[in-house]
Amino acid sequence: MSEQVFEPKIVGFLCNWCSYRAADLAGSARITHAPNVRIVRVMCSGRVDPSFVMKAFSLGADAVLIAGCHPGECHYIEQNYKAMRRFHMLRQTLKAMGVEEQRIQLVWASAAEGQQLAEAIDKMVDEVRQLGPLGWSGNWEENGERIQALEDIVKEHEQAMEVTA
Amino acid sequence: MAEKIGVYVCHCGSNIAGKVDVEEIAQWAGENLDDVAVSRDYKFMCSSLGQQMIEDDIKKEKLTRVVVGACSPHLHEKTFRRACSNAGMNPYLMDLTNIREHCSWVHKDRSLATEKARALISAAVQRVKHQEPLEPMYVDVNPATLVIGGGIAGLQATLELADAGYHVYLVERLPSIGGHMAQFDKTFPTLDCSACILTPKMSEAGQHENVTLLTYAELEEVSGSVGSFKVKIRQKSRCVDYDACTGCGICVEKCPRKVLDTEFEAGMGNRKAIYMPFPQAVPRVPVIDQDSCIWFERQKCRACEKLCPTDAIKFDQEDELIDIEVGNIIIATGWKPFDSKKIPQYGYGRLANVYTSMEFERLCNAAGPTNGKIVMRDGKTVPKSIAIVHCVGSRDDRHNPYCSGICCMAALKFGHLVLEKTDAEVYSFYIDMRTNQKNYEEFYQRLLGEGMRFVRGKVSEVTDAARMPTEQGKLIVQCEDTLIGRQQRYPVDMVILMGALEPQEDARELGLKCGISCSMEGWYTERHPKLDPVATMTDGVFVAGTCQGPKDIPASVAQGAAAAARVAGMITKGKVMIEPIVASINEQACSGCKICNNMCPYNAIEFIEETETSRVITALCKGCGTCVAACPAGVITGAHFNNKQIFAEIEGALWDALQPAAESSSQAETVPASAS
Known part of the structure; x- marks a missing residue:
C-alpha cells in the first residue's frame, strides 16, 4: 500500500424487513458501494437502543448508521417513528458532546430501494472520511479511571435493581 | 462453560x-x-x-x-x-x-x-x-380465508379455494363483483368477449356454498396474526333488504332520478339513484346511492319502496359491522385509471372528443351506452380518423416512471375494434411497442396487416387550433415521428388516451391495516420479486393481481390461483410455525412505570394492577423490540435480539x-x- 486512505468504520443497524432487504437487493443487483458499513440486523429500527450507538462509538466506530422502513411503511406499524424520535434526541446529545451530526445518520430504505441505500452509504462514508477518525476508543483506553468510574455506576445500578425474592 | x-x-x-x-x-x-x-x-x-x-x-x-x-x-x-x-x-x-x-x-x-x-x-x-x-411456537390455521377485492384475481382465488372445500369471505367495495374486467368489451389478443368469460365465474362465486359474498362492504380493521386473524368488515347500507330482494329490477326502472355513472360506465352513461351497476351484476341486489336519492335529499319520493313487490326497500337501514375470523387474507384490490386531466396539453376534459381508454372501452362495449357503436360525443357522428396515444402517465418522470404493461395491447385491441366496426383510419402513437406475452406479438403483426398505422414518437400536444384548411374542425395531434426525425401534425376526429394503471387511492391505508407495505408508487410489495410473488412480508397475508403491479388478465388470474394455492397449503398443513422472537418482562424487576405499555402498537403489553408491573402477552407480541429499547430499567428482554x-x-x-x-x-x- 503506497498511500494511506482513512477508511472509517461504521456500524449499521438495519431493520429486518425493509433496509436489511434493501441491502440484500443492492447485493443481488450488484450495486457497488463502500465496504465500510458493518451491518447488525435488528428486527426493527425501533429496537435500536441508544446504548447500542454509544457502545459502537466507545468500541471504535467512527460513525453509526440506523436504517429502517419509510415512515408509514413500518412492518410494525409505527415503530420507526419511535426510532426517529430517539435518533433526534440522541444526535442532539451527541452533538453536545462534540460528535459531528454526520457521524450518526438515519436513513429510510424500503425493501425495493437497494440503489438508494447504496447511495446513502456512499455519501455517509464520504462525509465521515472528511471528518476523520472519531477516536473514542483510544480516549477511553487512556482514561482507565473514567471507565472504572462508569463501570461502578453500572454495578450500582444493577445492585439497586436487584430484588431479593 | x-x-x-x-x-x-x-x-x-x-x-x-x-x-x-x-x-x-x-x-x-x-x-x-x-x-x-x-x-x-x-x-x-x-x-x-x-x-x-x-x-x-x-x-x-x-x-x-x-x-x-x-x-x-x-x-x-x-x-x-x-x-x-x-x-x-x-x-x-x-x-x-x-x-x-x-x-x-x-x-x-x-x-x-x-x-x-x-x-x-x-x-x-x-x-x-x-x-x-x-x-418455535405453533398455532392452528383457521380454514376460512378472506379475499379482498372481487375483480378477476380475487374471483379466481375465491373459486380455487371454495372448490377445494374451504370457506371464503369475498369482500368487494362496489355493489357487484367483477372488477374492471366487467367493463371491457373484448380481451386481447384472443378477442374473447370479456363478459362471456367473466360472468360464469361471477355467478359461480355468487352461488357457491363455500363463499360468503360481502359486496358494498369494506375492510374496517384487522387484528391477530397468521392462522387466526380477526377481521371487522363494514357492510355499507344498501337501503335494500338483501334477503328479501328478488332482483326483479322494478325499483330501478321506476326510480325517477338519473345520475351520471362515473364508476361502471366511466362517465359515458347514466344510472338511477337505486341501481345495479350492470345487468349481469352479482349479487342481483340493487343499492341506493344516498348522495343522489331524492328521499335522502329532500324527504320525498320513495317510489321504489311503494312499488317493491317484496317490501325489500329499507330507508332506515344502517351500516353494519360484521366480525369474521379467518386464517389467511388475500388482497386483490386492483388498480385505478390515471387521471388524464393531469396532462393538460392532451386536452382531456377540455376537448370533447378526447377520450380515456376506459371511456372508449364503454363506447365499444355492446352493452355500453351506445350499444357498441363507435360515435363521437354528439352521439351520432362516426369518426373518420382516430388517434391512440400510448404511455399517458406511464413511462413519464412527471407522473409514473413504470410501464403499465397492458396499454400497447389494449391500443391494438382498440385499433382492431375500430377497423372492424368503422371505416376510420387508426393511428397509434407509441414510444415502444411492448407485446411480450404469448400470442401478443402475433396480434401486433395482425394489426399491421389490418392497416392500423403506427407512428413512433411521444405526442407533445393535442389541440383544436387549426393552422391549415384541412385541419379545420379536427383535433390535431402534434408529434415528432422519431423514425423519420420530423415534427408532424395529424388531424383526426377522435383521440384516445391510453392512461396508466395506478394503485388504488387507499392502497397504503389498506396495506397498513393488514400489515403489508407498498412500493414508492403504491403497489404492494411481495415477499420476493422473483421467487415469492404472491406472499408478503406478513405471514398469512397474500397479494394477487394488479394491486401488486400492473399486469394483464392472464397474469392476474395466475396470481389469484397462486395465492389460493399458498393458502390451501397452509390450511392443509393445519399448523403454522411462529418464530419465538418475542419480548418478555422480568416482572421481579419491573418498576411499573408503564413506559413500555404505550410503545406497543399491538397492545401486547398489559399492566397488572395487583402487582403494579407490566407483562407481555406473548400471543400478541410481534417481536419488534421497541419496548426492549425503551425500558428505562432494562428489564425487558427481546428473545434472539437481546x-x-x-x-x-x-x-x-x-x-x-x-x-x-x-x-x-x-x-x-x-x-x-x-x-x-
Whole structure:
C-alpha cells in the first residue's frame, strides 16, 4: 500500500424487513458501494437502543448508521417513528458532546430501494472520511479511571435493581 | 462453560470466493477467535454435502454453537437451522452472517471486502456465544380465508379455494363483483368477449356454498396474526333488504332520478339513484346511492319502496359491522385509471372528443351506452380518423416512471375494434411497442396487416387550433415521428388516451391495516420479486393481481390461483410455525412505570394492577423490540435480539477498531475479550 486512505468504520443497524432487504437487493443487483458499513440486523429500527450507538462509538466506530422502513411503511406499524424520535434526541446529545451530526445518520430504505441505500452509504462514508477518525476508543483506553468510574455506576445500578425474592 | 463454536465460511462457487479470501478467513477464525473449535470453508455450504459436514461436526466435535458465513439469512437461515436441528442442536444456536449480498457482491476491492467479511464473521462468533435455545411456537390455521377485492384475481382465488372445500369471505367495495374486467368489451389478443368469460365465474362465486359474498362492504380493521386473524368488515347500507330482494329490477326502472355513472360506465352513461351497476351484476341486489336519492335529499319520493313487490326497500337501514375470523387474507384490490386531466396539453376534459381508454372501452362495449357503436360525443357522428396515444402517465418522470404493461395491447385491441366496426383510419402513437406475452406479438403483426398505422414518437400536444384548411374542425395531434426525425401534425376526429394503471387511492391505508407495505408508487410489495410473488412480508397475508403491479388478465388470474394455492397449503398443513422472537418482562424487576405499555402498537403489553408491573402477552407480541429499547430499567428482554447478543455483535464487528489500520489488514489479532 503506497498511500494511506482513512477508511472509517461504521456500524449499521438495519431493520429486518425493509433496509436489511434493501441491502440484500443492492447485493443481488450488484450495486457497488463502500465496504465500510458493518451491518447488525435488528428486527426493527425501533429496537435500536441508544446504548447500542454509544457502545459502537466507545468500541471504535467512527460513525453509526440506523436504517429502517419509510415512515408509514413500518412492518410494525409505527415503530420507526419511535426510532426517529430517539435518533433526534440522541444526535442532539451527541452533538453536545462534540460528535459531528454526520457521524450518526438515519436513513429510510424500503425493501425495493437497494440503489438508494447504496447511495446513502456512499455519501455517509464520504462525509465521515472528511471528518476523520472519531477516536473514542483510544480516549477511553487512556482514561482507565473514567471507565472504572462508569463501570461502578453500572454495578450500582444493577445492585439497586436487584430484588431479593 | 466455554462454548465450542463451529465456523463455516462458504465460497458460493465464486460468488463469495471471487471477492473474499474465504480460506484465509476460515483459517484466521480458527486460530484467533476465542472458543472456535472448528473452522472450515467449503464450495457450497448450502448443498447437502455442506450441510452434512456441519451436522457431522456438531455430532463428532460436540459443537454447541454454529456460525455460517454465506448468503442472506432471508435466503438460507432456514436451511442451516434445519441442519443444526437434524444434528440435535437447537436451531436458534446458529447464526448466519451475510458475506455475499452485503459484502462480496457489492464491493470492488478484494482486501477491503475480505476485511469486512472478517469483521462480520467475528461479529457473528461473538454474538452466537450469547444466543439461547428457543422453541418455535405453533398455532392452528383457521380454514376460512378472506379475499379482498372481487375483480378477476380475487374471483379466481375465491373459486380455487371454495372448490377445494374451504370457506371464503369475498369482500368487494362496489355493489357487484367483477372488477374492471366487467367493463371491457373484448380481451386481447384472443378477442374473447370479456363478459362471456367473466360472468360464469361471477355467478359461480355468487352461488357457491363455500363463499360468503360481502359486496358494498369494506375492510374496517384487522387484528391477530397468521392462522387466526380477526377481521371487522363494514357492510355499507344498501337501503335494500338483501334477503328479501328478488332482483326483479322494478325499483330501478321506476326510480325517477338519473345520475351520471362515473364508476361502471366511466362517465359515458347514466344510472338511477337505486341501481345495479350492470345487468349481469352479482349479487342481483340493487343499492341506493344516498348522495343522489331524492328521499335522502329532500324527504320525498320513495317510489321504489311503494312499488317493491317484496317490501325489500329499507330507508332506515344502517351500516353494519360484521366480525369474521379467518386464517389467511388475500388482497386483490386492483388498480385505478390515471387521471388524464393531469396532462393538460392532451386536452382531456377540455376537448370533447378526447377520450380515456376506459371511456372508449364503454363506447365499444355492446352493452355500453351506445350499444357498441363507435360515435363521437354528439352521439351520432362516426369518426373518420382516430388517434391512440400510448404511455399517458406511464413511462413519464412527471407522473409514473413504470410501464403499465397492458396499454400497447389494449391500443391494438382498440385499433382492431375500430377497423372492424368503422371505416376510420387508426393511428397509434407509441414510444415502444411492448407485446411480450404469448400470442401478443402475433396480434401486433395482425394489426399491421389490418392497416392500423403506427407512428413512433411521444405526442407533445393535442389541440383544436387549426393552422391549415384541412385541419379545420379536427383535433390535431402534434408529434415528432422519431423514425423519420420530423415534427408532424395529424388531424383526426377522435383521440384516445391510453392512461396508466395506478394503485388504488387507499392502497397504503389498506396495506397498513393488514400489515403489508407498498412500493414508492403504491403497489404492494411481495415477499420476493422473483421467487415469492404472491406472499408478503406478513405471514398469512397474500397479494394477487394488479394491486401488486400492473399486469394483464392472464397474469392476474395466475396470481389469484397462486395465492389460493399458498393458502390451501397452509390450511392443509393445519399448523403454522411462529418464530419465538418475542419480548418478555422480568416482572421481579419491573418498576411499573408503564413506559413500555404505550410503545406497543399491538397492545401486547398489559399492566397488572395487583402487582403494579407490566407483562407481555406473548400471543400478541410481534417481536419488534421497541419496548426492549425503551425500558428505562432494562428489564425487558427481546428473545434472539437481546442486549447481550447485540452488544457482543457490535464488539465483534469492531474487533479491529483499536488497532492502526495498516496492521489490521495483514496482521491478525485476537478479539478483545467480551465485556460484561
